[in-house]
Amino acid sequence: MPMAGTLTRADLADVVHQEIGLSRAESANIVERVLHHMCHALAEGENVKISGFGSFILRDKGERIGRNPKTGVEVPIAPRRVLTFRASQIMRERIANGR
Incomplete structure (x- = not known):
């Protein structure tokens, strides 16, 4: 398996x-x-936790006002569900130590 x-x-x-x-x-x-x-679990609204690796967490974000960076025009951003990943403490230590 490649290192990079x-x-x-x-x-x-x-x-x-x-x-x-x-x-x-x-x-x-x-x-x-x-x-x-x-x-399938994520599509059904369940979070996925893999011990020693991390958690895939679903979050519902509400509607908000955003701004077009080029024009400065305010535009509404629709509510949506986003997927985030949070590494376990073990994984964070491995990454920090380069293993």
Whole structure:
């Protein structure tokens, strides 16, 4: 797995294949199923917490007034639901220590 760049589904499936020894197809299927369950839970309004990694949290943001930075004209910003990620303390320490 590359040290820099972007981690992809294929990279995750490859790690599952190498670490667990399942076939590449089975490994890819497991990764897809986990991501599907996470997406489904979020779509249903549930937060997703992965111990030692972090939490995916849904927030409802109310309507507010924004400003076009070029023209300065005020425009209403519609209410919306946003997804945020909060890394666990363990993950924050790993990132800070470069591991």
